[in-house]
Amino acid sequence: MTLTEITCWLLQLLLVPALSPLFVGLTRKLKARLQSRRGAGILQPYRDLRKLFNKDEVISEDASWLFRAAPYLIFAVTIIIGASIPLFSTVLSNTYTGDFLVVVYLVALGTFFLALAGLDTGGAFGGFGSSREMMVAALTEGGLVLSLLVLALISDTTSLTGISENIGDLSFTSFTPIILAFISFSIALLAENSRYPFDNPSTHLELTMIHEAMILEYSGKRLALIEWASANKYLIFIALGANLFFPWGIAHSLDLPSILLALALLIVKVTLFCLAIAIIESSIAKLRIFRLPDLLLTSFVISVIALGLVS
Secondary structure (H helix, E strand, C coil): CCHHHHHHHHHHHHHHHHHHHHHHHHHHHHHHHHCCCCCCCCCHHHHHHHHHHCCCCCCCCCCCHHHHHHHHHHHHHHHHHHHHCCCCECCCCCCCCCEHHHHHHHHHHHHHHHHHHHHHCCCHHHHHHHHHHHHHHHHHHHHHHHHHHHHHHHHCCCEHHHHHHHHCCCCHHHCHHHHHHHHHHHHHHHHHCCCCCCCCCCCCCCCCCCHHHHCCCCCHHHHHHHHHHHHHHHHHHHHHHHHHHCCCCCECCCCHHHHHHHHHHHHHHHHHHHHHHHHHHHHCCCCCHHHHHHHHHHHHHHHHHHHHHHC
16 A cells, blocks of 8 residues: 555545534534624634533433443444545545445444433433434435435445446436435435434424433533534535535545545535535524424435436
8 A cells, every 4th residue: 555545544534523523613604694693613613622522521320331432432433434435535445334325324323322322321301312313313214325325226336435436427417316316315414413404403492402412411521522423424424415416526546636626626515515504504494393204204205206217
């Protein structure tokens, strides 16, 4: 392995955890400006993480090893996924964890441990947060898997790197099922990342919170890891949307100009996704919990239609 390949692999490994708080802060800033507020700076999530890592922890006497280990497991899962998806080059293919089904079920594994941690201490908030999270996750999975299956069938591979490489070579006349699959994927992105209209990531109201209810018992370093893992997951989903459905500009070699251009385009595409999410969150209200299955069923149906067009 050459020095360039080692450098690119390290960049691939570190890019998601290094940049994810930045894009969470950017989304918050864009959302604040759209709502005519000043908002916190885009570097505020880094300051929040530093503050949490320096705080002492308070852990319930009823908590088991699962509660203590879950933040490390969830954070590790996001690092593995971040190193497995096509971020800036299709040359860095990972044959072990780069399959789209492996990535989907690694995401589900992180959600599973988060829900178990919410239940572990026996608190009321953790219990209803976990039950709501598992309902949303179960209903999201169908639309998410089928939207990626559409891309896999069109590109004739289940490898995310292969999908990114092949989708870019298609003509624009082939894009009708891909556009439908993207709409379905976008709904799944909002649901998986606890964004409007499924959840409000900044609320602590009993009747509305889902994600926050599960992590109320955490503090200090473990809460920092969960918040950081949540930011990683947000960037992973945006990067998947940007590089699987709009793969133009991703590098097909490891020469320096191609890598720099791909990184610049990745930042531009992720910024546009953050702007789109900020516009959506500033334009619509949060749905009631009993209305969420309707929207997730819509995502599933759109994916089925896209799948029918491919067949």
